[in-house]
Amino acid sequence: xxxxxxxxxxxxxxxxxxxxxxxxxxxxxxxxxxxxxxxxxxxxxxxxxxxxxxxxxxxxxxxxxxxxxxxxxxxxxx
Numbered sequence: 001x002x003x004x005x006x007x008x009x010x011x012x013x014x015x016x017x018x019x020x021x022x023x024x025x026x027x028x029x030x031x032x033x034x035x036x037x038x039x040x041x042x043x044x045x046x047x048x049x050x051x052x053x054x055x056x057x058x059x060x061x062x063x064x065x066x067x068x069x070x071x072x073x074x075x076x077x078x
Contacts, residue, residue: 006054006057006058007050007054009054009057010053010054014053014054014057015053018049018053033045
């Protein structure tokens with residue numbers, strides 16, 4: 001289950017970024033979502049996108065933290 005913060009982050013940061021992204025190569029699947037799904041399926045698809053995008057964001061945070069830890073907290077020389 002997503003926390004209130006993750007829902008806020010998705011609605012105010014992640015979703016706008018996804019909506020402004022270049023969909024080159026994905027035009028057909030996006031057009032099918034808008035025309036082929038009943039309202040319940042479209043809502044379910046939106047919820048799945050919210051879930052996966054939020055968890056992908058958290059994975060990125062954990063990966064970055066893990067990389068820093070594995071490097072002993074040191075930074076690369078400039």
